[in-house]
Amino acid sequence: MPLTDLFAIAILPPFAIGRMGNSPDPMDNYNVSPDPNDRPAPADPTTASAARTLTPAPTLQVDRATGKITGAALPAAVRFRDADGKIKPVAPFLEVWFQPTEAAPLEPLTKDHLGELTATVEWRVNTANRKAFRRTGDANDRIEAVVDWFGDHAVKSIVGTCPNFKANKSIPFGTVQYIDPDSAGFPEVRLRFTPPAGKVYGPTAGDPNVVDDVYDATRGQWRGHVDEFGVPGKPVPTAPGSIFFGHLEGSGPNRMWVSNGYLDDASDGIVEVRVRFGAKELTAFARISAGPPTFAPDTFHLRTVADDLEQIALGPVFTGPVPIGEAVDIIHRGLETVRLFNTAAGNDNFPTRPVSNMPRHDTGFGRARETIFPPGRADAKMVRQLHEGVVEQVAGGDASSVGGILRSPEKAGDLSNAGRRKMPGMMRGSDGLHLALTRRQAATLRGVQPPAPPPAAATPEANMLKMIDHFFNRRNRHLGIMIDATRTLAELFSDKPALLNYLRTASSKGDEAGPLAGQRLIVPGNPDGSALVQLIRTPTHPMNGPLTTGTVADTGKTGLTILTEWIQSLS
């Protein structure tokens, strides 16, 4: 039935990120697997920590001269540079969707719909770069770009202009093009935003760092600007402050960082669309931005803008059962971060080296400079293995050890040793304190249902064997405990009788042993006299949470209960 009316329209995606590149060719499409936007539970927990894969995906071929899509090609490989080695800009499409009635779902608006309604489509774009204005407070330092309403299919330049620019100077913020829906096989109404090349601009002709001297430093104050607090009429500086290219002037207490007046072609703003038919006009808008590329495209960050937006949209509480894939996705992203992070440097294992890290940032609050974790536990090798084990554990349906080690947002200022060892570790949050997940992310992880419960009790030793199996995925937490010249305690998790024998015969040692170092782990028949039990009962010990909360699969008992019953049974 022909369409006779529209209830509403929308632009999807509502927030499209463009990424700069100096190639004339836009980045091809590709898929990432697993895709964090689509979070199925891993079929095999033991492979859940594997790296993601990138594969080519159908790429819309746009004839920029006509605005028509000529086809959807499948590239041979995922390549981020063109044949000349230039980086391809990521140039997103924004589609118009509609609801025919209030109760109907959204669906893509097409050329056929426009024909049925005798409708016209027009777009408007307004982006800006306010970096200089944010610092100087001078409204004439705003770099604004408007592409006013248009409905043709020519490429439109987004031209950033500014009252404090020199005559006839501007900064290109990229282009937009209304893709012609009269494209065979591609009738959807869509716009493409192509971001700029990522160039640097300044006030001085001949400066080799800039591609154009756009800024008039005789009118504006951006060159020579200094971030200062308490100056009437001046904006309160950013945090962190003085994050612009500049130079030092003065000495001693009068030393100051002075702006060289550099600008860039980054921007963000709004795309509007209006659809007119008969006497009716419907509008919608979306956000676009131009930023740097992601240089590790097969990995995703632990806490993303999607996480923050989802909490805003859906709230901090996760109601109902948590899909295991959502929990795995969060932990997997944590693993991806530590795979590209020199955690030993982040832990301040190398205090004489020039490293930016949280232990050094913490001294800004007056805290003593100190590694967060014992240095022997912070190398990337061990940290990776530890996180891989947690990913496998959560993928297996057990997140019982995760909830207790997460940093509560309101505890971000707890810079005690125990507070700084909460997760995420060694990372900075938006407040400059130690990073916390969103409350919704934490609720997701804490909401994972434990594996199906108990029945049958068995002998104390049989339960111990089940406990070793239960905690197998956490074996790598024991990589720091050497049991002889070549083997670590982690390896004994694959040899359960040997592990039980180790517990019977060894003494307490390692970074967490504290005053119990050297005492027998197990005193047969005497749980209270056994160092291992005393350690586990210590609330700050890493094994306290896992062995005192939740139950070991197929036993109905906590790990501590199983351990004490086993020790009691020994003679």
Added chain:
Amino acid sequence: MPSLDPKNLSARLRYRAAGNPPTTTPVSAIANCFPGLEFDFRNLWRRIFVGIILHEADNLVVGVEPGVSPTIAALAGKRLVAVNGVAITAAVTGPQVVGGPVTQLVPAAFLEWTNALADIVTRPGATVPCTFQDDDPATGGPVGPATVVDLTVRAILTEGAIARDAVQPGELTQSLCSPWQNDYRECGCYYWAASRPDYVNVDTTGVASTGHNWLQKDRDPAVKDYFASNLITYEELFRNWPGLLRFVVQGNDSE
């Protein structure tokens, strides 16, 4: 014909249009912004309360909107310390010497907006009591008696998008480095490692790992010294970042 429930905000926010690579979606953008890479997302919260404008990274009221009441106008320059009776600051505590007692280091540090305001952002249009104190320029913290003013929560998301009256064009990026290339050297970028790598070509076959610093030029596969001094300079980034920065796949240089 594909369709989408208009009330499914998560699906709208995560929608990937035909032809768009994954890095066009918000899941590819970092959110622990100090100041950020793609955005300084803290700017999202500056107008969360109708009538006042907050600093993007502090609980300071840096301005008021035109036409507000005298009561709201008087909030300019004050510090927002609690919302709906819940503190949005926290004490910073820790030892001042290694092994020493944990003491209070800072009485009231700002806590990031996303989590601090998570309970009220889902209630656009609601009026909530907000507690303010004067700003102490000497400490950068709150001081003096508390004033409670009822403020209306602004909708941050409308029609599935970031609301137009919450963020003006240019504001999501305004407090990033200028130029953005500075972010790649100045910041502790280890905390954005999954987007802007820190430690690459890592070898874990030895007792401890070895690898390259991502900003190193001329990476020698046989010499993996994270602390080697041959880092890309600011000037080199300004002039030729596309030619110098490398894409990393599966932890290794991919080109």
